[in-house]
Amino acid sequence: MTNQKLESLLNQMTLDEKIAQLLQLATPFFEGSDNEGQITGPLAGLKISDEVIANTGSVLGASGAKEINNIQKAHLRKNRLGIPLLFMADVIHGYKTIFPVPLAIGCSWDLKLAEKSAEIAAKEAAVSGVHVTFAPMVDLARDPRWGRVMESTGEDPYLNSQFAKAFVRGFQGNDLQNDVNRVAACVKHFAAYGAPEGGRDYNTVDMSERQLREYYLPAYKAALDEGCEMVMTAFNTVDGIPATGNKKLLRDLLRDEWKFDGVLISDWGAVKEMIPHGVAEDEAEAAEKAILAGVDIEMMTACYPNNLKQLIESGKVDEALIDEAVLRILRLKDKLGLFGNPFRGADEQQEKELVMSSGHRQAARELAAKSSVLLKNNRVLPLPKDKKIAVVGPFAQNDDILGPWSWLGSKEEAIQLYEGVQNKVASSLLVTAKGCDIGTGTEDQLNEALKAAREADFIILALGEDSEMSGEAGSRADIRLPEVQLQLVKKMKQLGKPIVAVVFNGRPLDLHGVVEDVDAVLEAWYPGTEGGNAIADILFGDVNPSGKLAMSFPYSVGQIPVYYNSFNTGRPKDAPDAQERYVSQYLDIPNEPLFPFGFGLSFTTFAYSEPQLSAGHLTPEQPLTITTEVQNTGKLAGEEIVQLYIRDLSGEVVRPVKELKGFKKVFLQPGEKVEVLFTITEEQLRYHHSNLEFTSDNGKFHAFVGPDSQDGKAIPFELIK
Structure with a gap:
């Protein structure tokens, strides 16, 4: 449709119909859904009328081509103007074929595979009827107590x-x-959701605007510069105001400064949550603040449908704001081709052929291996395939x-670890035992594990967190493994x-409690559908691990937040002149993380030559290059x-000790050497000054050029403008 036709459609809508477009409801509210009519608990409390449902603009959480097509058909029969529904879902690290969690994908440092994982997720979601995914989450994360770090790609902007x-x-x-195999993306959570006080989910965020712009906003802006169609508001406060009602954040910065004209949606219930936050007296005031701030879609509360009409009639809200929001939603529906084909790519037959296909699983296996990080190896890995192996532990x-x-x-x-190992080693050479559960254990479980381990030449000890121990609302104050697992490690060590x-x-x-008592540590994260196969590929040397941490591992929870660009x-x-005591330090632990x-x-080793600069200085017109030779000095x-x-030695405001400015992946055969070149430009040296000017x-x-944030010799240069 042309913009003129969309505006014509808008002009045909009643005020009630327009307001209903601004509401997103979960699947059970809709005729044709698999669980239609099962509206209980908090959902029943919304008290949404049939008329509002018939004009609602979008659906949350429907899945499968059959269900989504049924809902859309039923909706189009009831909607006076035939305006189709938008179907949205949380397709975070895969639809049905599950890839590693995003934090793990961050550790791959592999942008092409990350893009491919999202493309596969989009194909599976689109053929199953989904139009929009609530991803990517790009919240900067520096506190591992916060459970949602798993959904981020780490600590670096x-x-x-x-x-x-x-x-x-x-x-x-x-x-x-025209590409029905893709879905619209929704970047979240705007803004700074990754910095809650105490690492406690939904908690207060308090930081200067300069810190917000320097570290927390760049990834959202990058997503929007790439064309991301939607933005989701955060649960937290920003400068004392909940993000969902924050006009300075949403209208002034997102809309006016960044020129974002796409759809802005609240997170689940975030509009109404302005009441317990303490900035809205009731649902009417919450609706007023959200619409004035620029929130187009209210997710799963009814402040808009129950109050916006009265707010307009009383003069507190201009109906033009409603029109703007509805027009943005209509434009997205048109951009997805829904007015021409309300069922878009949803196809039951293709869904059966495409979802969880062998090619998709193979891509998940490759990314899981690339995302795993080898943290320690005392020459025990890779394991031989002709020795007896005990696979022990709750995982x-x-x-x-x-x-x-x-x-x-x-x-x-999903391929479990033991199944993956079975695909590499003869069954006669394998034994397995649980040893304990995630957080509890019995003496019988321990004795069984010890018996299995005594029979083996090597022990694979599978440890970790239950998935409920992380993710949303999964904050933890103690981020060690449960004590029963640490005791299992000690018992295995004694063998x-x-x-x-x-x-x-x-x-x-x-x-x-782990790293000191074992010979090798492989950080596998939650590796996804092909996890067991991918890990076995590494353990037995069919894949050489290459992952690098996207987030520091603390020496102790007392360090948190601990991050490299401090x-x-x-x-x-x-x-050089530091006194023994009166310096910034802990008396009982190092300042540095356990793993940076x-x-x-x-499984091999790499040697770096001393980096060489093309010149001693650069200018805005003339960048410089830095080169180093990297050689594979190992046997694999x-x-x-x-x-x-890069480090700025003296800024108008304090600058970090180091900042990542580039990276390159090189694959080398044993003995092979390659020259790696980076270009350093004036633009890379800009930062937000005290007046927020970016220069x-x-x-x-x-x-510094090296293998991680701690290694690398300092090479001086100068900027002359």
């Missing part, structure tokens, strides 16, 4: 921005209207490897056998992620 763009490209493609035969937000993922169809710990989890953990302080511990951002081992082919960091300063800098 540059890396998060690159993944944000990759996911949007994968979900949306280049032509949403040895546990199907809980999909992780949170694996909405339609099938645990029954004197080589031990490989494989850890399944959704957050960086305090791995003390400030130096006026009394740094490593200063960017860290990850390989492997992939290395070469990382570029660079003349002065001295250091560049």
